[in-house]
Amino acid sequence: MADCLEGADDEAKKRGPPIGVRVIQKFSKRDADLHEYRIAVLFLTFIAYTCYHASRKPLSIVKSVLDFEDVGGNTTRTERSLSTYYQYMPMNYLANRQSAVEGGFHPHHFRYSSSSNFSAARNVSDPNRGGWAPFNQKGGKGLLGDVDLAFLASYAIGMYFAGHLGDRVDLRLFLFGGMAASGFFVAMFGAGYWFQVHSLTYYVVVQICAGLMQSSGWPSVVAVVGKWFGKSKRGLIMGIWNAHTSAGNIVGSLLAAGVLQYGWGWSFVLPGLLQIFGGILMFCFLVVEPSDVGLHNPHDTQEVVDVQGKAVPVPTVVEERDVESGESAQGTTSSGGADSSSADRETATDEETGLLRSSAQRSEVSPENRKDEAVTFKEAWGIPGVAPFAFCLFFSKLVAYTFLNWLPFYISQTKIDGQFLDEKTSGNLSTLFDVGGVVGGILAGHLSDKMNARAITAAGFMYTAIPALYMYRIYGSTTLYMNIILMMVAGALVNGPYALITTAVSADLGTHSSLKGNPRALATVTAIIDGTGSVGAALGPLITGYLAEYSWDSVFWFLMASALVAGLLLSRLVYAEIAEKIHSNHPTLSKQIRQDESAGSLTQRLLSGIH
Numbered sequence: 001m002a003d004c005l006e007g008a009d010d011e012a013k014k015r016g017p018p019i020g021v022r023v024i025q026k027f028s029k030r031d032a033d034l035h036e037y038r039i040a041v042l043f044l045t046f047i048a049y050t051c052y053h054a055s056r057k058p059l060s061i062v063k064s065v066l067d068f069e070d071v072g073g074n075t076t077r078t079e080r081s082l083s084t085y086y087q088y089m090p091m092n093y094l095a096n097r098q099s100a101v102e103g104g105f106h107p108h109h110f111r112y113s114s115s116s117n118f119s120a121a122r123n124v125s126d127p128n129r130g131g132w133a134p135f136n137q138k139g140g141k142g143l144l145g146d147v148d149l150a151f152l153a154s155y156a157i158g159m160y161f162a163g164h165l166g167d168r169v170d171l172r173l174f175l176f177g178g179m180a181a182s183g184f185f186v187a188m189f190g191a192g193y194w195f196q197v198h199s200l201t202y203y204v205v206v207q208i209c210a211g212l213m214q215s216s217g218w219p220s221v222v223a224v225v226g227k228w229f230g231k232s233k234r235g236l237i238m239g240i241w242n243a244h245t246s247a248g249n250i251v252g253s254l255l256a257a258g259v260l261q262y263g264w265g266w267s268f269v270l271p272g273l274l275q276i277f278g279g280i281l282m283f284c285f286l287v288v289e290p291s292d293v294g295l296h297n298p299h300d301t302q303e304v305v306d307v308q309g310k311a312v313p314v315p316t317v318v319e320e321r322d323v324e325s326g327e328s329a330q331g332t333t334s335s336g337g338a339d340s341s342s343a344d345r346e347t348a349t350d351e352e353t354g355l356l357r358s359s360a361q362r363s364e365v366s367p368e369n370r371k372d373e374a375v376t377f378k379e380a381w382g383i384p385g386v387a388p389f390a391f392c393l394f395f396s397k398l399v400a401y402t403f404l405n406w407l408p409f410y411i412s413q414t415k416i417d418g419q420f421l422d423e424k425t426s427g428n429l430s431t432l433f434d435v436g437g438v439v440g441g442i443l444a445g446h447l448s449d450k451m452n453a454r455a456i457t458a459a460g461f462m463y464t465a466i467p468a469l470y471m472y473r474i475y476g477s478t479t480l481y482m483n484i485i486l487m488m489v490a491g492a493l494v495n496g497p498y499a500l501i502t503t504a505v506s507a508d509l510g511t512h513s514s515l516k517g518n519p520r521a522l523a524t525v526t527a528i529i530d531g532t533g534s535v536g537a538a539l540g541p542l543i544t545g546y547l548a549e550y551s552w553d554s555v556f557w558f559l560m561a562s563a564l565v566a567g568l569l570l571s572r573l574v575y576a577e578i579a580e581k582i583h584s585n586h587p588t589l590s591k592q593i594r595q596d597e598s599a600g601s602l603t604q605r606l607l608s609g610i611h
Contacts, residue, residue, distance in 0.1 A: 015170060015292050020284030032294050037287060039216035041228050042237075044286050045221040046244045048175060052217040053248025053277035054255065055186045055210075056404070059147065061262040063254040063409045066132045067140035071358045077599040132264070133198040143200060145545020148405050151207040151214075152538030156531050158215030164377060168221045171288045171523070175224075178216025179279030183272040190268025218502070218530050223523040226507045227289040238503035239445020244288020246434035246441070246495065249404060253434075257427035323509050380524045386509055388573055389458075393501045393533030396462060397565035398540035399469075399559050400437075400498045403491070405541040407433055410552060417479045431486055436491025441499030443492065451580070454505050455573035458497035462567035465493035466560045473556040495564070536562075 016605045017025070025031060032040070096464070135143050166174055197203075229237060256267035287293055381387065412426035421429065441459070448457040472486040506526040540562070547554045 015172075015288065016174060017276070017287060018284055019291070021287060027502065031293070034290065037290070037295065038228050040285070041224060041287065042241055044282060045225055046241060046247075048179065048278055048286075049217055049221050049244040049281055050248040050251060051179065051271075051275040052182070052214060053205045053245050054252035055183060055275045056151075056187070056214070057249055057252025058190070058256040058267040058271055059144075059151075060405045060408050060430075061253060061260065061423070062267050063141075063144050063406075064412045064415075064423045064426070065264050066135040067144065077171040091396040102464045131195075139549070141545045141548055145542045146200075147203055147207055148541040148545070149316045149538050150204040151211040152401065152534060152541065154208040154211030154537055155215050156534035158212040159527045159531030159534050160377070162215040162521045163219035163525070163531070166216070166223055166523035166527070171220045171224055172282060172286045174216055175220045175286065176279045176283040178213050179282065180276050182210055182213035182216070183275030183279065185213060185272075186275065187272030190265035190272070193263055193265025212256065215527075215531075215534075217529040219523040222503065222506055224286070224288055229507075230455065236442070236449050238447045238507065239442040239499060240597075242441045242445075242499040242503045243438040245458075245499065246437040246491075249434040249437075253408070253427050253431045257424045260424060260427075311545035322464050327399070377524065377528070379530050383509055383525065383535065385505075385573065386525060386528060388569055389455075389501050389505050389509070390529045390532035392462075392537035392566050392569040393498065393529055395529075395562040395569070396458075396494075396501065396536075397533035398536035398562050399465070400494050401568075402540040402544050402555075402559060403433055403494065406544050406548070406555075410548075410555075411483075414477055414552070416477050416483050429484070433487050433491035434495075436488030437495030437499070440492030440494070440496030441503075442498040444496035446502055448500055453577045454500065455570045456577050458500055458505075458566040459570040459574050460486070461493050461496040461500075461568075462563050465490065465563045468493050469556055469560050469563065473553065494563075498533075500524075502533070506530070 016022075100380060131140070135138075185206055189203060189210070191197075192202060192206075225238070225241065251274075252271050255270055259266040290296060387414075408427045409421070410432040411429055412421055412423055414420075444457055444461055448454045449459065468486070468490045472483075472490045476483040476486045506529050509525050509529070540559075543558065544555050547558060
């Protein structure tokens, strides 16, 4: 194993490998290399956030069980009358006998489903029958929206503090504690089923505590991954890695729906226990940064691929774009007037973009500056590009989390090919939205790397999501196959920019050139961006709960308007990225653009008002 870097901070030296890694080292008789540790870090952080998202999914699965109106309200009056008649058919004889003993037949025990015309989706021994107070009353959807708000609002508030704290503590212990505590509170929500808790205050308080604990997750995993990987192909790597969000939603949905028949409490307890187990894995095996095991930090040496396909370590004094073209920093500064002109263009371009491009660092950054203390909250907000992407994520995450919290409920309320689906089938079907989200996250990351344009990619996905949402609402109910196709397309376009901004963009901005090599800003920047997005994630499901009382059409118009605003918020950055590409590919046209800008063109005046 390589020796520890000179100048590594005392915290990293004291931390060392976690206990699980030390045991593996002892029995394997060898030390892992950088590549093996990177794979392990990606795998462990993937598992960690899969557990986080799996524990957020149960409430969306059990909503139709908690709300009495929706338990029996998915059928028309005619269908419920026919289901009352259907109790006398021979196949339901035993169920009717039991119903008579208990004092009469309950029409909502029989649900119209895709498996049969009038199947006994709920029999009299169903532990979930009758809904659950206080949600089984008029306005129950609004109360469920309040419970969503309690979780997501506390999550958003906690995110700002969690990121600030994450840059100052051992991320492994921070992640372990957050996962264990979060899993406990998720299980406590389900415990209300066995303790017969019918107080709204109890569920709101539990959700507030769970949200605060959940906020420990995202800043921690992004910061850990950012410590292990440089900027090369970051969008693609993090796009694949970010599949943990959709994987968690799928696991949580399947787990919660699979045990729902035994009582809705189990739908919370099992995901909670899964999260606690994931926290133990992090405590035993997660290596926070390379220096913990004596390896070089990727931010001290940049890995690039030369023309022969070999990895070459390059000092950080070399500008990223110069490295890609095979030039050194020294060569750039010593090549006369032409290079001076190039440097001027790069400076101007960096002022235009102000986000994801590395400005040329002509002097070597001292080790002391690299090991500065963590940035303040105000300094992190001041990093170019943080604010527009944070507010874009506000609306992007609003749309994504509305689907996360309400899609199974919406499917169970909507006739598909003339039939209603039961709760379990609706929950399982909703996972296909997240399957599309996996594809969208990977595609967005790959395109942003290929074009070297994060803002263009994110805005393009948000604009395209608008017709996709419209198509899903209008044509998603025609056939089951059409519903699946349109749902997956919508999932890809909605989750694509959400995944890109919360991963690659956050990591890029957390290592922005304005930080002068300071690595202790990743968690804070990530928390600011995702925390702002989480405010939108809190408001979206809340507003949806009240809009759904009137019509689902109003919900979808609300989501389409949010997607439009999300794209517009990146307009200035999109313009800057387009101008840079014109500047580099068409110098003559670029000169004309700069003349227009100096004269104060209409486009510039319009864009200058967007912050």
